[in-house]
Amino acid sequence: MEPLLLPAGSPHRPALNDLAVELAARSAGFRRSLPEGIITALADLVRAMNCYYSNLIEGHDTHPVDIERALNNDFSHNARKRDLQLEARAHISVQQWIDLGGLSGRAYSEEAIREVHRRFCAELPDELLWVIDTKTGERLKVEPGVLRERDVQVGQHVAISAGAMPRFLVRFEQVFTGLGRSEAIIASAAGHHRLLWIHPFLDGNGRVARLISHAVLLDQLDSGGIWSIARGLAHRESAYKRHLQACDQARRNDLDGRGNLSEESLAEFSLFFLETCLDQVTFMEELAQPGRLRDRILFWVAEAIRQGEIPPKGERILEAILYRGELPRGEVADLVDSSDRHARRIVASLVERGVVVSASSRAPLRLHFPVKLASRWLPGLFPEHA
Numbered sequence: 001m002e003p004l005l006l007p008a009g010s011p012h013r014p015a016l017n018d019l020a021v022e023l024a025a026r027s028a029g030f031r032r033s034l035p036e037g038i039i040t041a042l043a044d045l046v047r048a049m050n051c052y053y054s055n056l057i058e059g060h061d062t063h064p065v066d067i068e069r070a071l072n073n074d075f076s077h078n079a080r081k082r083d084l085q086l087e088a089r090a091h092i093s094v095q096q097w098i099d100l101g102g103l104s105g106r107a108y109s110e111e112a113i114r115e116v117h118r119r120f121c122a123e124l125p126d127e128l129l130w131v132i133d134t135k136t137g138e139r140l141k142v143e144p145g146v147l148r149e150r151d152v153q154v155g156q157h158v159a160i161s162a163g164a165m166p167r168f169l170v171r172f173e174q175v176f177t178g179l180g181r182s183e184a185i186i187a188s189a190a191g192h193h194r195l196l197w198i199h200p201f202l203d204g205n206g207r208v209a210r211l212i213s214h215a216v217l218l219d220q221l222d223s224g225g226i227w228s229i230a231r232g233l234a235h236r237e238s239a240y241k242r243h244l245q246a247c248d249q250a251r252r253n254d255l256d257g258r259g260n261l262s263e264e265s266l267a268e269f270s271l272f273f274l275e276t277c278l279d280q281v282t283f284m285e286e287l288a289q290p291g292r293l294r295d296r297i298l299f300w301v302a303e304a305i306r307q308g309e310i311p312p313k314g315e316r317i318l319e320a321i322l323y324r325g326e327l328p329r330g331e332v333a334d335l336v337d338s339s340d341r342h343a344r345r346i347v348a349s350l351v352e353r354g355v356v357v358s359a360s361s362r363a364p365l366r367l368h369f370p371v372k373l374a375s376r377w378l379p380g381l382f383p384e385h386a
Contacts (some may be wrong), residue, residue: 001160001168001194002204002259003266004175005187012267019274020185026278035228035367042227042288045100045369049381051091053234054210055084061089064382068371079153083125090123090228094211099225103215108176108191110169112215116207118145118200131203142203152199156293157248159199168198181220188216189273192268193247197261217277227284231381232276241278243269248376287378294322301355310353311346313338318355326364 006013025214030037048067057061062084062354066076070085070091073365094116106112121144122376134153147166152159154362160168178183178193215335218225233240246265255264287293301318304310314334320335321327333343347365354370374381 002293016186020182025203026281027223031224035325039224041367046094047095050228050230053230064371098215107215108173114145184220213237227280232280310349321367324364
């Protein structure tokens with residue numbers, strides 16, 4: 001599977017170095033532009049978005065509202081929809097564990113890769129744990145966290161033999177772990193492809209690889225989980241899969257590196273991958289720009305007040321949370337210039353609409369981005385048809 005890293009002499013190195021520096025700066029700047037409470041709320045929504053797009057790449061189109069319902073244990077009576085809801089909940093659960101530091105500093109280890117697969121598949125319904133061998137027609141059970149024990153072919157790519165996989169995973173971890181920050185950002189693309197090339201499991205490799213990439217970028221960019229590579233890859237799905245297939249190809253000639261696989265294709269995919277990351281940071285930065293976000297949310301709450309869905313002065317609470325990140329409950333009555341009882345009624349209406357949350361009945365109020373309001377508050381996050 002060599003080359004794993006692009007050599008210093010690669011003609012693509014200057015562009016990749018520039019992209020890595022810009023990506024690190026833009027990602028850090030985006031996070032710094034938001035109050036911590038807004039970062040938490042946005043990261044919660046991005047987990048649902050990441051799940052939606054990563055599963056969409058695999059051909060599983062679960063409506064974003066159905067994803068939110070699954071998180072509230074509200075499942076469809078339709079068996080297929082329910083299975084996809086359970087799959088979405090499993091994906092979000094794994095990403096939340098990653099966002100809380102579950103893979104910090106060890107994302108490329110065999111143990112971590114197997115743990116991501118185990119955590120994801122352990123929550124799947126039985127129907128989604130079976131695959132068909134395209135050559136024999138045999139129905140095979142996917143065991144959570146267990147490396148495949150048979151040879152497989154994915155499209156034109158014949159994956160390495162099951163017996164060779166342990167030493168390839170050792171090499172994979174040795175090369176990609178412990179790199180300097182800039183090199184690790186650049187190498188995240190190669191790590192993404194090479195893990196797919198190894199194809200450790202009978203099924204679930206795509207989701208696992210994208211979750212591992214999320215963990216690596218979270219580590220290296222300290223992004224706070226407020227943007228997602230999966231959205232960019234899904235929007236450019238044809239190019240994404242075309243690049244992956246090109247990276248599967250053998251070295252073209254003596255000018256195409258010294259490894260078994262094409263160095264030129266790996267460099268082109270690395271450029272594509274980092275450009276896609278940067279595009280998503282730019283998209284989210286513009287979408288969540290504090291002034292514009294505030295205007296969209298206050299426009300929505302004004303409409304809700306006119307329609308009698310939220311009591312008057314509810315906008316003051318949301319505006320304060322947007323500015324400060326959170327709002328102590330004891331300050332609400334003074335803020336809305338009312339009695340404690342009426343202040344509690346306003347808060348209850350905001351909580352009922354799912355736009356405000358708190359850890360307990362006495363904890364500060366924080367903003368929440370409901371998926372059902374994403375088209376109003378954060379337009380373009382999900383496709384219009386979703």
